[in-house]
Amino acid sequence: MDTTLIVTKTGKADVYEEILPQLRSLLEGEDDWIANLANASSVLRFAFPDRISWAGFYLKRGDGLVLGPFQGKPACVRIAIGRGVCGTAAAERKTLVVPDVHAFPGHIACDPDSRSEIVVPMLHKGNLVGVLDLDSNSVNSFDTTDARYLEEVVEIVISTSKMT
DSSP: OOOOOOOOOOSHHHHHHHHHHHHHHHHTTOOBHHHHHHHHHHHHHHHSTTTOSEEEEEEEETTEEEEEEEESSOOOSEEETTSHHHHHHHHHTSOEEESOGGGSTTOOOSSTTOOEEEEEEEEETTEEEEEEEEEESSTTOOOHHHHHHHHHHHHHHHHHSBOO
């Protein structure tokens, strides 16, 4: 298995188009949920090093979210469903794009340098299993293009992983 990540493009959509087949290939044949989450967070963080300061997953445990595999600074360990951007996306089961986290009511500042965020809920057979969370140190880093492709990233991870 080749684990080399190759990014030659510069446009946002072009980079996603380049990394998605590489992510599929990287996860192909591996059904371990945690391993696939770890590699997916690494691919995203290193594909967009100037735009993404933190890439990772929070996993549903009981009535909340618990920190899972990630790339970036240490993070908050537990987030209540309905609280902050991650908890709100989990509660609403929809992707949230937040151009300026300081304007988001109830934002949880795990990293004081974070300025914008996108969170994609992860659903398996209709059940919430976690969220994909990306942060940036710049405002307005994420948009509908990111949402579209990150929802595809989540689908790749869910479809290749054995959910227990």
